[in-house]
Amino acid sequence: MANEWLKDLKKLDFAADMDYDPKAPENCLYSPSPYFNWISGNSSNGYPNTSSVLFFSEPKSGKSFLCLSMIAEMHKRDPDGIAVYISTELRGRLQAGSFPGIDQERLLIVDTNDPIEIFDELLDENLKVKVQDGMPLKMIIIDSVTGILGIKRKNADSIGQHLIGDQSLTIGNALQNLVPWAKRNKILLVGTAQMRANIDSNPHAEKTKMQASFAVRHAFEAFISVKRGNAAEDKKDIEDNAFEEEGMKDARGNSVLNGHRIYIKMEGNSIGPAGRAGVFTLDYKDGIINQHEEIFWLGKNLGILTTTNNRTYEFNGQKFNGKKETALAIRDNPELAKAILEAVKKLDSNS
Numbered sequence: 130m131a132n133e134w135l136k137d138l139k140k141l142d143f144a145a146d147m148d149y150d151p152k153a154p155e156n157c158l159y160s161p162s163p164y165f166n167w168i169s170g171n172s173s174n175g176y177p178n179t180s181s182v183l184f185f186s187e188p189k190s191g192k193s194f195l196c197l198s199m200i201a202e203m204h205k206r207d208p209d210g211i212a213v214y215i216s217t218e219l220r221g222r223l224q225a226g227s228f229p230g231i232d233q234e235r236l237l238i239v240d241t242n243d244p245i246e247i248f249d250e251l252l253d254e255n256l257k258v259k260v261q262d263g264m265p266l267k268m269i270i271i272d273s274v275t276g277i278l279g280i281k282r283k284n285a286d287s288i289g290q291h292l293i294g295d296q297s298l299t300i301g302n303a304l305q306n307l308v309p310w311a312k313r314n315k316i317l318l319v320g321t322a323q324m325r326a327n328i329d330s331n332p333h334a335e336k337t338k339m340q341a342s343f344a345v346r347h348a349f350e351a352f353i354s355v356k357r358g359n360a361a362e363d364k365k366d367i368e369d370n371a372f373e374e375e376g377m378k379d380a381r382g383n384s385v386l387n388g389h390r391i392y393i394k395m396e397g398n399s400i401g402p403a404g405r406a407g408v409f410t411l412d413y414k415d416g417i418i419n420q421h422e423e424i425f426w427l428g429k430n431l432g433i434l435t436t437t438n439n440r441t442y443e444f445n446g447q448k449f450n451g452k453k454e455t456a457l458a459i460r461d462n463p464e465l466a467k468a469i470l471e472a473v474k475k476l477d478s479n480s
Contacts, residue, residue: 143313151177158268158317159206160199161230161417163424163470164407168353168395172477174470178267180400181308181318181348183274183341186355191391191411192321193224195355196270198417199319201230203267210267211235213256217242217276229416242276248303252310260314269311273321274300274345301344308348320349352397358390358408366410367422367456388412421460424469425452428459433472444469 131139138144150156157175159166166174176182184192200212214225214236221238225231241247260266271277279295311318322341346352365371373384394406408426410419428434434442434455441448442455445468449455459466 151179156315158199159202160195161202161420162198162407162409163420163427163473164409165195165393167427167473168393168405168407169351170395170398170401170405170477172474172479174474174477176317176351177400178315178317179312180350181311181320182351182353183320183322183345183349184353184355185322185341187357188323190355190357192355193220193272194411194416195391195393196272196319196321197225197228197231200225200236200268200270201228201416204232204235205230207265207267209235209265211237211265212268212270213237213239213251213266214270214272215239215241215247215251216272217247218273221272229414242278244277244280244299244303247271247277248306252307257310260316266314266316268317268319269307270319271321273323274341275321275323277303297342297344301342304344304348318349320345350399351395351401354394354396356392356394358392363390366419367425367453372410372412387414388418421456421466424459424466425456427473428469431473431476433469433476 152171152173152175154173154175156178157169157171157173158178159175163174169176171177184195186192196214200214203210203212212235214221216224216239219240219242221240225236225238226233239247239251256264256266256269277296277300279297279299308318310316322345327335371384372388372390373386377385379385388411390408390410392406392408395401395403397403407423409417409423412418425434428444429436429442429452434444436442441450442452443449444465447458447465449458459469
């Protein structure tokens with residue numbers, strides 16, 4: 130029986146709806162990468178639409194591609210879903226304008242780093258009104274949060290004016306407005322942050338750190354680091370094919386690359402486990418590829434694909450000879466891939 134004291138209070142618009150499951154599959158958003166989905170650490174292997182995710186990395190590591198891949202996956206799964214991509218580095222038209230899998234009719238690209246244009250004109254005067262009228266907005270991406278100008282810097286007469294704390298205060302105030310609204314309207318907020326030198330007296334400290342104020346860190350539940358793979362094994366797929374254009378060299382005789390591996394790690398997480406790491410392959414033309422390899426490594430590393438001699442892999446009575454054969458079997462049999470991923474999700478059934 131409902132508590133009589135709370136019965137009416139639970140009807141308030143700002144009271145949490147305890148019947149709503151934010152981690153249910155239908156309430157989560159995903160990327161095309163099984164490993165990226167897995168590091169979320171819940172039974173849906175997805176990111177709740179009431180949450181916020183922040184990617185950070187060295188320049189040119191793959192943050193923007195990862196953001197765009199999430200839009201593409203949302204468009205694939207949701208026939209009506211709309212996304213807004215805010216490029217504060219003014220690369221939106223270049224990066225998102227032709228990304229594979231994105232429905233340009235359901236994507237608004239905004240190229241500006243002006244906080245007034247972003248948070249007053251776009252958010253308050255337009256998006257809030259349209260969402261209230263029923264616009265199926267599912268995702269807002271700010272790439273990057275670091276690129277947003279401070280209010281005083283925007284109006285400064287000279288670059289010589291040093292405005293300490295201006296950018297931090299501007300972004301903090303803006304996120305205090307944006308984050309609660311996005312959560313109440315079940316809109317996933319995704320941001321990226323750049324890195325900066327870590328000026329620390331400790332000689333053992335990391336040389337770089339995420340360029341984000343405490344206000345930004347509080348606004349985002351999940352912090353995910355993104356790193357380009359540079360080891361020898363990162364330059365070939367499981368079939369030993371190099372990520373390069375066949376027969377093509379540059380002026381110095383180096384192979385022309387067509388992709389690379391990206392490593393991701395859940396560095397911090399307020400709504401799930403932290404510390405999980407994954408890897409996926411980025412193709413410069415086709416986006417995230419070779420998901421069958423990810424599924425193989427997930428199955429192997431989590432003990433779902435069992436082996437007794439480090440050569441023969443077994444799953445549900447099926448046996449495969451070696452890593453390559455197992456991965457190719459997963460690629461060629463969607464039902465096998467699906468069954469392994471379901472087994473992966475069951476391991477997080479209590480999350």
